[in-house]
Amino acid sequence: MVSSKVVDMSNDTKPTRETAEDAVRTLLRYIGEDPKREGLIDTPARVIRAYDEFFKGYNQDPAKELGKTFEDIEGFDDIVLVKDIEFTSHCEHHMVPINGFAHVAYWPDQAVVGISKLARIVDIFSGRLVSQENMTNGIANCIQDTLKPKGIAVYIDADHQCMSIRGVKKRASSTVTTTFRGLLKEDHSAQMRFLEMIKS
Ligand SMILES: [Zn+2]
Incomplete structure (x- = not known):
C-alpha cells in the first residue's frame, strides 16, 4: 500500500x-x-x-534584485525598455505552463538599475504560481516600491496551456495584460511610444 x-x-x-x-x-x-x-x-x-x-521563485525576493541602483544618469530622461523577456510560469488555477513574453519599461527619476535586473524580476515572478493579471501588477508594484520611477509599463503576452490543451482548447489564442503607471499612464504620447517600441 x-x-x-x-x-x-x-x-x-x-x-x-x-x-x-x-x-x-x-x-x-x-x-x-x-x-x-x-x-x-x-x-x-x-x-x-x-x-x-x-517554483524556485518562492525562495527569491524580487525587490532585492532592484536594490542596487545607479544615480549617475547624466540627465537621461526617457523610457528604458527591456522587451521580449521570454518566460515560462504556471497558472495558479491548474498548475499548467504559461509561456510568454514580457516587456518591461520604466521612466527613471533619480536612479536606474542594471537592465538585466528587469529580466531577473520577470524570472522570479515566473517561478511562482501566478495569474497573468497578478504577475503583471506584481512586476509593476515591485518596480514602483523600489525604484520609484516617473513611469512604468508592463506588457505580457502569453499562451496559457490550461486554455490551449484543455478546456476550450484554443491553441492559437494568446492573452495580453498591461499595466501603466505614472507618466506612462498619464502621458498618452509616451504610452503610444512604448507600444510602438515593443512592436518594432
Ligand atoms: Zn489555468
Whole structure:
C-alpha cells in the first residue's frame, strides 16, 4: 500500500520531500497508474525536483534584485525598455505552463538599475504560481516600491496551456495584460511610444 499520509494544512510547516513524493504517488494512482511499476519508480522524486526548479521563485525576493541602483544618469530622461523577456510560469488555477513574453519599461527619476535586473524580476515572478493579471501588477508594484520611477509599463503576452490543451482548447489564442503607471499612464504620447517600441 502506498502511504496515505496527508499534508496537515492547519499549520504552515512545509511538508517534507518524502511527503511531497507520496503526494505524486497518490496522483499516479488517481489517474489509474501503478506507482510501483518500473518506469514510474523514480518519477515522484523527478517530479519534485522539477517542482523545485519550476517554483524556485518562492525562495527569491524580487525587490532585492532592484536594490542596487545607479544615480549617475547624466540627465537621461526617457523610457528604458527591456522587451521580449521570454518566460515560462504556471497558472495558479491548474498548475499548467504559461509561456510568454514580457516587456518591461520604466521612466527613471533619480536612479536606474542594471537592465538585466528587469529580466531577473520577470524570472522570479515566473517561478511562482501566478495569474497573468497578478504577475503583471506584481512586476509593476515591485518596480514602483523600489525604484520609484516617473513611469512604468508592463506588457505580457502569453499562451496559457490550461486554455490551449484543455478546456476550450484554443491553441492559437494568446492573452495580453498591461499595466501603466505614472507618466506612462498619464502621458498618452509616451504610452503610444512604448507600444510602438515593443512592436518594432
Ligand atoms: Zn489555468
